[in-house]
Amino acid sequence: MPQSQEETEYLRENLSIWFWIDCNDLEGSWECRDGTTDVVYTDWGRGEPNNGHREDCAVATDSGVWNDVKCEDRAPVICKRPAPQLQF
Ligand SMILES: [Ca+2]
Ligand SMILES: [Ca+2]
Numbered sequence: 001m002p003q004s005q006e007e008t009e010y011l012r013e014n015l016s017i018w019f020w021i022d023c024n025d026l027e028g029s030w031e032c033r034d035g036t037t038d039v040v041y042t043d044w045g046r047g048e049p050n051n052g053h054r055e056d057c058a059v060a061t062d063s064g065v066w067n068d069v070k071c072e073d074r075a076p077v078i079c080k081r082p083a084p085q086l087q088f
């Protein structure tokens with residue numbers, strides 16, 4: 001999941017897809033696949049999370065802001081890893 005406004009801006013500028021942020025939104029609490037439940041940074045779109053149709057899976061939209069969607073919806077994932085150490 002994006003951890004900061006900087007990460008959100010990077011994704012917004014470089015992606016034109018929506019993607020799952022690896023956490024489920026449970027209206028007031030979180031359940032993330034890595035075990036995280038204490039989510040400090042959020043970037044919900046206007047009116048979200050609205051739990052519109054039993055929506056508990058959070059995605060970043062193509063405009064960068066977050067939305068909770070139905071967990072049956074399919075969305076790509078973005079993997080993040082540390083930058084490789086350069087050897088000289
Ligand atoms: Ca929800
Ligand atoms: Ca929603």
